[in-house]
Amino acid sequence: MEDRWSRSELDLHLDIDAARGLRAGLEQALRDAVRRGRLAPGTSLPSSRVLARDLGVARGTVTQAYDQLVAEGYLIAAPRSGIKVAVRPSAPPAEPATLARSYRPPVQGVDLRPGQPDLAMFPRREWLAATRHVMQTAPNSVFGYGDQTGRIELREALAGYVGRACGVVAAPDQIIVCAGYTHAFRLVCQALLLRGATAVAVEDPSLPDYAAIARHTGLQVDAIPVDGAGLIVDRLGSQGGVAVTPAHQFPLGVTMSPARRADLLKWAHQAKALVIEDDYDGEFRYDRQPVGALQGLAPEQVVYVGTASKTIAPGLRMAWLVAPPALMRPLAEVTKMDETYVSVVDQLVFARLIETGELDRHLRRCRAHYRRRRDRLDAAVARDLPSAHLSGIAAGLQAVLHLAGGAEPDLLAHLDRHGVAVDGLAQYYHNPDGIPPGLVIGYSTPPEHAYATALSTLIPALRSWLDQP
Ligand SMILES: Cc1ncc(COP(=O)(O)O)c(C=O)c1O
Incomplete structure (x- = not known):
């Protein structure tokens, strides 16, 4: 940052409480910004002349505030490099960041x-080639706010891919591009609420994050045990939906048996509920053909979600949700209120990887x-x-x-x-x-x-x- 911005260009946002008086208000605003970690140690501050001009105050007001904070140890006046935020060993630790769901700090060892x-294994060369292609061919209009359900080029490519590789029955207008399964699951929970559901079931065991997301949405969460054949369907009740990992249960790794699959779809039909199929690693089956998606057996009852988090990288935040037509209206309602998008450039690059066979x-x-x-x-x-x-x-x-x-x-x-x-x-x-x-x-x-x-x-x-x- 420091190399790229001359000090006079540095944009500094300060909430100055003018009621304290300009100098005291400026001092307090700077002190708060340093204390809260908004101004990190080592950050260069604008010169007094520039800050005075930006704030519309006399230069002397700024120099006095800077001098005071230098005296208090918040700032240092370094010869030739101006005023910087001091490193304060006694600074309170920054507030713990809200960790993204799956982010886990690296471990030693x-x-x-x-x-x-x-x-x-990230396919860097292929990603680069696809990016070059997109940059050479995409019209400028592509870079505008896109369709909230995702670029049509990607939804078309995905419809072909999930049909061919996973046995999913999907038209492009049933697909929503999401920022990971996590995002897709949240949207589905919100759509279930709009449909009048009050509870959703999850597998026990499963990732606790998803139960937390459902609860946060306002749904009650019922944990249903899993045995060697998958979710024990008999234990389901009147939930509006159930999230399952039928191809490779997470974390136990069992595959849902054909009988359980049939039972689960029967339950969904009778309870007018939806099955949320989390196909997080279905592409990696080693000893026999991949198990076809549940969705292919009952497209009206199943919301299928695939993700690139295992096949390429979780940092892409790229997933795709295939919804039964009946869920598209509530989903459209919730996506309208949602500001989580996948970059259109990444969407087009991913579509290109699918179309050229590079993903396969x-x-x-x-x-x-x-x-x-x-x-x-x-x-x-x-x-x-x-x-x-x-x-x-x-x-x-x-x-x-x-x-x-x-x-x-x-x-x-x-x-x-x-x-x-x-x-x-x-x-x-x-x-x-x-x-x-x-x-x-x-x-x-x-x-x-x-x-x-x-x-x-x-x-x-x-x-x-x-x-x-
Ligand atoms: C059970 C399960 N579902 C889904 C995902 C993928 O989540 P996302 O697409 O949000 O990265 C993971 C990734 O760890 C997972 O373990």
């Missing part, structure tokens, strides 16, 4: 927490890459941890390691001491009572060069835990 693909080629590369990693983890567990059992490995980027006994918090602390970060299974349970210890291992997270070390740290650490008397 081995990171095998689930949630991220191998970010080194990328997915094939990734599938082989992650399959190798899964096989290495599977082999290491089978060889060195015979009493443990790895499940959920048919698809996706995470697996669950089940251990015979012991307390999960102790195990996590033990792994932490060995420099390994993984997730405990219990944190995903709405009702964790009686859950045997388990670890959710995200084998896509480390970069390729670090994967061997990750396994050779994890496995002996687990061995030593299991070998404890």
Whole structure:
């Protein structure tokens, strides 16, 4: 910033309480801005001449305020570089930032927490080529405020892609481009409320973030247990919708059985409810053909959501929601009030990747890459941890390691001491009572060069835990 803006150009917003008097008001506004962290240590302030002109006050007022704050230690007057915000060791810590849902600060050591693909796999070359194409061909009008449901070019490309690759029945006007599943789920919850729903069901276990989003929208959340065949449909009641991960349950990794799928759709039909199908990693199925989307069986009952967070990168914030025509009106109502958009440039680039077949080629590369990693983890567990059992490995980027006994918090602390970060299974349970210890291992997270070390740290650490008397 400092290199790019001369000090005289620096735009400084100050809320001056004129009732205090100009000088005192200016002093207080600067003090507050430094205290609250709005002006970071090291920030250069405008010269007194420029600030006086911008504020329409006498230059002396500004110099006196600056002098006072230099005396108080908030600012420093550096020779030749003017006035800067001081580094104050006693400054109160900045208010904790509201973390984005899935953002988790990096950890020291081995990171095998689930949630991220191998970010080194980002198709940079293909993305660059597609961006060049878009920049050379897109008319200027593209850069205006776009259609809130997403660029038509992308919705058309997605309609073809989800039909071909996932068995989803979709016309472009049933698709809404969203900033991640998280955004899509929020929109659907809001639309359910408009339809008169008061409750939504989620799987137990599942990511707690989604229950929190639904609650925040104003819906009651009912957690429905999952067994080896998927969500236990009999436990559903009169909820207006249920969010499921049928292709690869998160975090357990089970695939919903054909009988359960049929039961679930029957329930949705009878309860006049909607199934929200979270297809977060359906592209990565290793040992057989991908399981077709539930949506393809009952397009009137299912809202399908796909995301690029696992296939490309979560930072893209790119997802697509396919809604039954009956939900389009409430969804249109809620999108009208929503200001979350995916950049139109990224939308067009992504559409280009789909149209040119680059997305499919990328997915094939990734599938082989992650399959190798899964096989290495599977082999290491089978060889060195015979009493443990790895499940959920048919698809996706995470697996669950089940251990015979012991307390999960102790195990996590033990792994932490060995420099390994993984997730405990219990944190995903709405009702964790009686859950045997388990670890959710995200084998896509480390970069390729670090994967061997990750396994050779994890496995002996687990061995030593299991070998404890
Ligand atoms: C169960 C589940 N659903 C959806 C997502 C994707 O969320 P988003 O598209 O908001 O990044 C994830 C990513 O971690 C996930 O684990």
